[in-house]
Amino acid sequence: MSSDSIGTSIGTSINIADSVRIKGGYLGKILHIDLMAGNSYVEEYDEDFALKYIGGRGFGAKIVMDNLKEGVKPLDPENIIVIAPGVLTGLYLPSSGKTAFVSISPLTGIYADSNMGGMFGVEIRQAGYDALVIHGRAKEFSYIWIDDDVVEIRDASKYKGMKSTETERELKDDLCDEAVKVATIGIAGENLVKFACVNSEWSRNAGRTGMGAIFGSKNVKAIAVRGTKDLPVYDMDKLVELSDKAYKSLHDHPMMKFWQEEGLMSVIDYANTLGIIPTRNFSDAHFEDADKINGEVMTSRYKIGDSACYSCPMACGNICLVKSGKYAGTVTEGPEYESAAMLGSNVGINNFSAVLRGNYLCDELGIDTITSGSMVATVIEGYERGLLTLDDVDGIALSWGDDSSIMLLLEKIANRDGIGDVLAEGPYGVIKKFPQLAPIISHVKGMDQSAYDGRVGVTMALAYATSDIGAHHTRAWTIAKELEVGADWTLEEKIDLVIYHQTVRPLFDMLGVCRLPWIELGFDENTYADFYAAATGIEFTLDDLLERSKTLYDLTRAINLRLGVTRADDYPPERTFNDPIKTGPHAGEHMDRDFYEHMLDVYYERRGWDNEGRPSEEQLRECEVL
Numbered sequence: 188m189s190s191d192s193i194g195t196s197i198g199t200s201i202n203i204a205d206s207v208r209i210k211g212g213y214l215g216k217i218l219h220i221d222l223m224a225g226n227s228y229v230e231e232y233d234e235d236f237a238l239k240y241i242g243g244r245g246f247g248a249k250i251v252m253d254n255l256k257e258g259v260k261p262l263d264p265e266n267i268i269v270i271a272p273g274v275l276t277g278l279y280l281p282s283s284g285k286t287a288f289v290s291i292s293p294l295t296g297i298y299a300d301s302n303m304g305g306m307f308g309v310e311i312r313q314a315g316y317d318a319l320v321i322h323g324r325a326k327e328f329s330y331i332w333i334d335d336d337v338v339e340i341r342d343a344s345k346y347k348g349m350k351s352t353e354t355e356r357e358l359k360d361d362l363c364d365e366a367v368k369v370a371t372i373g374i375a376g377e378n379l380v381k382f383a384c385v386n387s388e389w390s391r392n393a394g395r396t397g398m399g400a401i402f403g404s405k406n407v408k409a410i411a412v413r414g415t416k417d418l419p420v421y422d423m424d425k426l427v428e429l430s431d432k433a434y435k436s437l438h439d440h441p442m443m444k445f446w447q448e449e450g451l452m453s454v455i456d457y458a459n460t461l462g463i464i465p466t467r468n469f470s471d472a473h474f475e476d477a478d479k480i481n482g483e484v485m486t487s488r489y490k491i492g493d494s495a496c497y498s499c500p501m502a503c504g505n506i507c508l509v510k511s512g513k514y515a516g517t518v519t520e521g522p523e524y525e526s527a528a529m530l531g532s533n534v535g536i537n538n539f540s541a542v543l544r545g546n547y548l549c550d551e552l553g554i555d556t557i558t559s560g561s562m563v564a565t566v567i568e569g570y571e572r573g574l575l576t577l578d579d580v581d582g583i584a585l586s587w588g589d590d591s592s593i594m595l596l597l598e599k600i601a602n603r604d605g606i607g608d609v610l611a612e613g614p615y616g617v618i619k620k621f622p623q624l625a626p627i628i629s630h631v632k633g634m635d636q637s638a639y640d641g642r643v644g645v646t647m648a649l650a651y652a653t654s655d656i657g658a659h660h661t662r663a664w665t666i667a668k669e670l671e672v673g674a675d676w677t678l679e680e681k682i683d684l685v686i687y688h689q690t691v692r693p694l695f696d697m698l699g700v701c702r703l704p705w706i707e708l709g710f711d712e713n714t715y716a717d718f719y720a721a722a723t724g725i726e727f728t729l730d731d732l733l734e735r736s737k738t739l740y741d742l743t744r745a746i747n748l749r750l751g752v753t754r755a756d757d758y759p760p761e762r763t764f765n766d767p768i769k770t771g772p773h774a775g776e777h778m779d780r781d782f783y784e785h786m787l788d789v790y791y792e793r794r795g796w797d798n799e800g801r802p803s804e805e806q807l808r809e810c811e812v813l
């Protein structure tokens with residue numbers, strides 16, 4: 188498909204031959220950048236590719252699969268990274284500013300994607316591309332400059348060692364254009380910390396799976412993009428009508444005001460009341476001081492403004508200022524729930540100023556808040572229980588809630604200094620150096636567990652265990668539904684809930700929209716099929732789209748099988764089985780191993796996989812692996 192055939196003016200569908208099925212939405216171009224050769228080229232993909240993989244994470248996974256080479260390690264130059272907004276990214280639609288970063292993870296060694304909001308992906312689309320694919324490794328420390336059709340690999344030595352926001356600020360100044368959008372790494376990405384993130388607009392992060400280390404391994408500090416093109420839409424009148432209706436329904440939602448005020452910080456109280464909040468390295472699931480780090484504390488004492496991703500009325504970003512004390516003057520956007528819990532209750536901190544400081548440091552240094560909180564908590568527990576000596580932890584007498592030593596550890600991780608060099612390797616690296624810590628590191632496939640305890644209910648443990656990127660909550664966040672209505676459900680119904688989440692959630696990443704309107708405000712997912720039809724002219728139903736995201740899950744499973752994943756990797760963290768929760772409403776609960784074995788068998792069966800977790804031949808043919 189040539190992009191000329193679909194036009195680039197808003198609302199037009201000019202010169203479309205009858206044989207062309209796609210009539211808008213897609214730009215038809217993928218920009219490949221070869222850092223080794225120092226050049227770039229544009230690939231024009233065909234319609235079948237677009238209709239099968241939809242966009243965003245779907246495009247990324249397919250391109251990663253096609254470029255998979257035996258023996259290539261995640262930080263080798265041959266490992267590509269795909270940066271793909273979705274087909275709806277940048278259109279006049281609620282919360283349509285999402286971009287997927289897709290690669291093989293240095294943290295886990297398997298398939299990986301991470302998602303960023305903000306404006307970066309919108310600018311990529313406005314520059315004329317549905318995706319960027321970065322190949323090779325630059326000879327010198329570089330940044331990539333994309334100015335519509337002009338693509339350059341430029342010297343970045345000036346920005347070496349800079350923190351994230353400083354890099355973005357300097358690049359905009361040097362390019363003399365405030366409208367330039369920048370995605371950058373901090374010091375951690377340069378130092379190949381395996382959970383380094385990519386940062387944009389201060390606090391928008393592709394946080395998990397170590398995409399920042401991939402940038403670092405390619406000698407790329409940042410990508411700066413300026414796009415000035417209009418995006419093609421098949422039926423603009425219909426799109427505007429649907430969008431106006433969607434904005435109004437979100438605006439009129441009774442929870443909207445509360446959401447705008449607290450955003451995801453409201454989850455602290457919710458998770459603590461339910462007894463699922465990570466507490467002192469998941470040794471417990473109820474935090475006695477949750478009311479000192481919750482949304483109410485944030486809004487009453489720290490919040491000074493809102494922020495939002497492109498075209499999002501929910502504006503869940505909270506800009507906070509520490510006004511007094513040793514962290515006075517710290518300004519940060521966030522934290523949201525995951526960061527506040529992992530840098531708060533999970534490390535025993537009950538002082539919101541310190542939570543904000545930890546969040547600020549992670550963003551500026553360029554490390555994922557969740558994995559950082561997990562690694563720090565692991566060594567605190569290890570030291571407190573006598574599994575680590577004072578020498579092991581650089582002579583720092585670690586203890587729960589000691590914010591000064593926790594901030595020091597975050598800096599050490601980013602700089603790979605002393606014990607920080609071990610923690611920078613993530614769960615696998617820590618276990619290699621200190622095998623005695625294996626029972627207390629809550630991870631799946633090398634990715635530490637997100638901020639919801641998997642011992643409560645059964646679906647969250649299964650969701651973590653069978654996630655294609657490791658124990659990350661965004662693959663299937665089922666805990667609320669299970670605790671709310673699942674008491675009388677059969678096991679099959681619970682497993683189907685996990686599979687439904689694992690099917691519907693990728694769709695948001697394929698389309699390039701945020702899933703929070705659906706999760707938090709009950710926005711009807713069928714509406715996304717209507718958006719897609721108005722944008723592209725393709726009348727897919729929601730089921731048609733879900734069929735494709737289900738195939739995507741088979742595809743990422745196939746990638747992981749090729750990279751060595753087996754049934755043995757589909758288990759929740761050891762703590763789920765061995766350590767009963769200590770306090771709170773679920774005190775005493777943990778999971779029975781035999782029950783889990785049975786649940787995994789049934790899960791595979793309902794997915795159509797064999798009892799080793801391998802998709803059927805038909806499924807593999809469908810995702811073009813056979």
Ligand code: SF4
Pocket residue numbers: 282283284304305494495496497499500501502503504701702703704
């Ligand atoms: Fe961004 Fe929050 Fe809006 Fe989602 S709900 S698009 S994360 S501002």
